[in-house]
Amino acid sequence: MIVNGTEKSALLLMSIGSDQASEVLKYLTPFEVQKLVNHMVNINHFSNIELNKVLAECYDLFMKNNDLVYNNNDEYISDMLIKSIGEKKGTILLSDALEIRNIKMSIKSLNSMEPSKLASLLEEQHAQIITTILVYLDPDQSARVLSFFKEEKRIEIVIKISEFNGLEEKKFVELKDIINDLINKKKSTFSNKGGIKTVANILSSMERENEKNLLKKIACSNKELSSKIIQELYSFENIINIDDNVMKCLIKNLEEEKLYIALQGSNEIIKNKFLNNMDEEKSKKLSLYLKEKSYVSNAAIENEQKLIVMMIRNILDYGTFSIENLGKYYV
Missing domain, CATH: 1.10.220.30 (Flagellar motor switch protein FliG, alpha-alpha superhelical domain)
Known part of the structure; x- marks a missing residue:
């Protein structure tokens, strides 16, 4: 479902052809191009109704047998970028976007892993790596995995999740290698999720007694953080x-x-x-x-x-x- 202007713009660019799209990109800043490309590589099928809302005046150009037709492939995006910003920059930009997309896809697959086994595999990892993975797991899965760690480590990770603003660049390669070991894939994910709301979602999926005990322990080391989490929980x-x-x-x-x-x-x-x-x-x-x-x-x-x-x-x-x-x- 289209939720913001950037996704709508991405759909438009993927519908008008690489020549026209590349001309549009020439008038955007590098930051704007990066945002659009990140959305384009993750775009999925949209219903006819959604397409009609975004491209009302161009409706007939993108409909065929009541199905949505658009250029949903990496070659199209590559062609568009090369024409707009050159082969070298375009290749690097697309490579980075695809890297992030594949990382996100890989980390989501950890939701199907047995929580105890995943916790065991993560046990010896750096707390920041564990934090990054738990941030992107479903809250239920994160809560189950977290319950297998020792109390001291749980508190440390919960605090890090609340402060999480993305993965440091130097940790990116390390995270990819870890995900490779976990699920035999080449890529994993990172982004800017996290914060109090994420912690609250994870804690609300835990057993109530575990939740209360964890909150008490967090309050001992960081009363302000504990209050913020409780406020979000309720x-x-x-x-x-x-x-x-x-x-x-x-x-x-x-x-x-x-x-x-x-x-x-x-x-x-x-x-x-x-x-x-x-x-x-x-x-x-x-x-x-x-x-x-x-x-x-x-x-x-x-x-x-x-x-x-x-x-x-x-x-x-x-x-x-x-x-x-x-x-x-x-x-």
Whole structure:
């Protein structure tokens, strides 16, 4: 799915022919060209609807038997780059882009590896290498792999993930060699993912007791970081991504007054997430209450919002709301 202007531009360039595309690239900065090429080498099939949105005025040029037709191959990109910036620079630029693409593809394949085996293979690696790999694994896989490390090492890696801004150039070759050893492939991946949100995603996939213990240990060495992670774990904004069935279970077990307090000052998207999962009568009633002026304190709002997030995590873990186990989520 096309999500930003750069991807739309990449699709356009891959649809107009290398001669025309190379002319366009001549007017862009090296940085802009690099961004476009990185997207082009990773581009996949797009639906007719998506293509029509991006290339409305050129629709007939790129449709054949209701299928999308575009130049999705490395030769096309190479031809385009050589014509726009010369053979030497074009070859280097494409080589770098393909390198990154192949690295990303390789590291994703580690998601299918047995967590204990992957953890064993990573055990002796530098913490930064482990960090890079865990950042790009699925959160569930990262959590499982992380659980096999000793506590001290887990804390070190979690802190590094929160500070991760990409792999140092000198570590790039080392990472490629490691991925080769792990999955018998030539390439691996690195990028600029990471940060508090990534840590929160990984920790939320762990067993609750392991999560709490790890947070306590992190707090001992870095209280500020621990607070930021907890804040992300219990972010009320993340509710918009919760499955509607979970929301219905939550609403069924949640006191109306608590929900009313929690939704004070929330944006319409969050409010609608709740309202759309209620019966019509309750939805109308709550909507009217929310339109009235409120004198609820910010502290009360935050407390109820945190309770709701705890209840959601409880439902996700047990398949239903379990008040007996709610205490596990207090941090």
